[in-house]
Amino acid sequence: MINSVMYTSKYHNQIKENSVKQLLHIIVKIKKQAEKHGIRVHITPSQYTSLTCPKCGHISKDNRKTQEDFKCTQCGYEDNADHIAAQNIELRLTSDVLRSKLHNIDKYGRLVPKRLSKYTIKAILEEYYAPLSIEVPSYRQCMEQANITLLGGNQGAV
Ligand SMILES: [Zn+2]
Numbered sequence: 001m002i003n004s005v006m007y008t009s010k011y012h013n014q015i016k017e018n019s020v021k022q023l024l025h026i027i028v029k030i031k032k033q034a035e036k037h038g039i040r041v042h043i044t045p046s047q048y049t050s051l052t053c054p055k056c057g058h059i060s061k062d063n064r065k066t067q068e069d070f071k072c073t074q075c076g077y078e079d080n081a082d083h084i085a086a087q088n089i090e091l092r093l094t095s096d097v098l099r100s101k102l103h104n105i106d107k108y109g110r111l112v113p114k115r116l117s118k119y120t121i122k123a124i125l126e127e128y129y130a131p132l133s134i135e136v137p138s139y140r141q142c143m144e145q146a147n148i149t150l151l152g153g154n155q156g157a158v
Contacts, residue, residue, distance in 0.1 A: 042111035044092045045102055047118045048125060050085040053077050057129020059122060097128055 031041045050070070052059045058074035065071060070081040079087075092098045093111065101124045103111040116124075 040108070040110055042093055042103075043113060044089055044111065045113040045116065045121055047121045049088040049092075050081050052084075052088050052125060054084060054087040054091065057125065057132055059125060095128070098124070101128075 027043070034041045048059050051061060051063055053063060053070075053072035053075060055077040056072060056075040058072055060073055062073045063070055064081055066081075068081055069078070070084040071078045092102055099111065102114060102116070102121065104114050106112050
């Protein structure tokens with residue numbers, strides 16, 4: 001029984017290893033073809049790209065109920081899971097904060113992922129989205145808090 005489990009585990013590891021090799025081969029091919037045509041290829045860490053809500057930043061496995069469907073358990077934002085991942089990848093490369101915290105720049109000017117644990121990446125993402133979880137008061141709310149009436153005119157002007 002134990003041998004059988006070990007065999008199964010080895011078999012699955014072999015499949016995983018082959019899948020990783022194939023993926024690396026595809027990445028190298030894409031990079032070569034793109035650079036042959038003058039297109040610079042940037043690589044970003046993949047952790048949480050399909051589990052992070054691009055609207056509120058909530059990260060959870062529960063956001064992705066199926067392979068195809070994403071629905072944020074915090075704000076309710078819904079979209080195709082692949083589209084969500086693409087949005088998150090784009091954000092990591094276009095946001096100054098995420099670009100600098102998640103990547104290094106190689107000698108050719110390409111972004112390459114920093115060696116970070118998935119926990120560090122999650123902490124960086126949560127820190128990035130933290131300001132979004134604080135509700136920014138509207139102009140009217142600020143004025144009301146300051147006890148200033150919004151009736152218009154030249155009130156208070158002498
Ligand atoms: Zn959300």
